[in-house]
Amino acid sequence: MVALSTATVSATVAMTACVRVGPDGGRGRRNAAQVPMGSWPAWQDLGPLVEIAESHVDAPTFAALEQAQALLREGKPRAADAALGKASRGAGRHWIAVARADLAALYFERCIRGVAWRLPEDLEGGLARVIDFDPQTRVEPNDLSVEALLTNLDEATAGDEQSALVVQARIARARVASFTLSCPANEEVGRRAGAIMNADLATLAAERHLTPDLAYLWAGVQLQTYSGAAARPFLLQALEGGFDDPALTYMLAAIAFEQGELDEADALAAEAAARYREIGDREQEAQCAYLRGEIARTGERWPLATKHHRRALELQPEHSAAMIGLAAAELGRGETLQATELLHAQIRELMRSDEELDEPAALAVVDALEALVIVANADTLEVAQLTREALLFDIEAEPDPFRRGLRYFYAATLEVRLGDYDAARGHAITASVEFEDTWVNIPPKANPRDFLDRLAAGGG
Incomplete structure (x- = not known):
């Protein structure tokens, strides 16, 4: 039967926490107050961070944050980071470090050997993550050092645990650590990033400070460590906050299946499959078809099970689980x-x-x-x-x-x-x-x- 393996969940959770492109280019906004810690659309221009920072920083720092926000609304991440960089030595340097880390986690397009992240000039073509371990790829002057991002966030979290700055720094550090885990410079860096991410997520969850993307990440941890039942509330929290990645819907489908809610599981899997079809991800669409086949098989709806498993094999001819499922239906x-x-x-x-x-x-x-x-x-x-x-x-x-x-x-x-x-x-x-x-x-x-x-x- 279907189970989400640790490796699958880790990869899904880590690498899908990125910008979602919608009708407005992915930079739409909702009032951050509508969702605890800000909605996911609102985070695309750092809206929740800017709103919180306004009463905690001096005028030059806030001006830099507002300038970066305006540039993000224009779809210019690299220029937004440059605007923040000019204020990185001022009195509000810790807030600037948090903003740069959030921006980097949201918008980097290339991870270079785990040591540097590259921001795109603009977002007109959408955003696709690339993990690049080619030794010939050179680090450019505007690329961001992953180590420097984390070091600056460590400094920002050194103050009062309950302060607004520490909460925001922990949110940013969990984001950076999650991507560091998916593209580590070496094995030891990957282990440390995982430990940092888990510790920050646990603290943020306990304090009810999870943003929608981090609620999704925490759901993955719960799924690996405990069960689908433990993960489901955080997936729903992420969904309520506007984090609508199809992987989230797929995970909810797998959990519903695990809990015997077959009709709900099939509806969610169909929804996830349609989303993956829209973005051209045949491998994940095949996984959704396989899940629907297993749902039908559990309900002893043999023709449907056969139909869905055949669809999975059309999309991914070497899908071994669908091969077993197809034969099991017969x-x-x-x-x-x-x-x-x-x-x-x-x-x-x-x-x-x-x-x-x-x-x-x-x-x-x-x-x-x-x-x-x-x-x-x-x-x-x-x-x-x-x-x-x-x-x-x-x-x-x-x-x-x-x-x-x-x-x-x-x-x-x-x-x-x-x-x-x-x-x-x-x-x-x-x-x-x-x-x-x-x-x-x-x-x-x-x-x-x-x-x-x-x-x-x-x-x-």
Whole structure:
């Protein structure tokens, strides 16, 4: 069944917290008082921050904030940052640091090796994030140092915990940390960014200071750590605040499905799919179609389940979970042989059975088949058994010892789940013999000898 993995949630939560382009170019505004800590449209020109800062800063600082706000309304992020930079040494430097950090998190278009962010000159073509680890990409004078952004925010949060400045600095730091986590300079930076983000989000949530985008981020943390039920209130808070990313709708659909609210889940998944279709994101539209297939399958609406899983495969032909779902729908209808043949055909496509493979392509086949078996193993015993049978179906007709070995090996992994240890040992040994006749360097995760050792150690 559908589950939002930690990796999926992390990527979704971190990289979708960006500007949304609407009929007015994404810079529409609502009165910040309508939503706690300001609505998401209002944040596009830093409106909530400017309104709060007015009674806490001197005249030159406020003038710089207003100038930056005006430039953002014109769709000029880089010029807005330059206007703030001119006031960065004044009495209100901490407020300026917060504004620059918010602006950077909202509008950077390129993350360069995790050390610098580049702002666009204008927003006429919309905003698309690019993660750039090309060593040839040069850091330009106007690019923003990620380390400097965080250091300045650390200084701004050093005052009274309840002060308006510290609250706003923590909001900005959580935003910067979330994007640093998605594009870290190295592993240690990524760990530190995650710790900073989680700590700031927890504090802001406890004090009811979450902005709509941060409510969305906190929902992701709740989903990973606790449950969909814990995440849902924060997703609804984000939605109420105008943060209407289709990923949010998809997450609400998955949570509704998890809680057995099938009609609500299907309506939300359909809405998310339509949004992804509008922006041309075929991969995420496929995931929505797959979710709708699993919702229909749970409700034993087999024709609908088949329709949605086929749609997922049209959009993403190697969607292994949809392959399993499609076969499982046939199984649900009592068509066991048809389900086996269908999944067998899908496995042949996944393994590129009609192609000559070089080593990178062969290793990609290993990854694809492993993904399919992981999904099958997480499903019912009946589906695991179906997948095992599809892997072994007509296996001697397969001329390639590498592909035969993989099919035997992954059948053995499913047989452990099914409690058939003798068959698992036999097929793992057969896989090992097949691999002796292949030129591919088998990765450790598909090594039959390691599998047999683990099986023996586990008493199987």
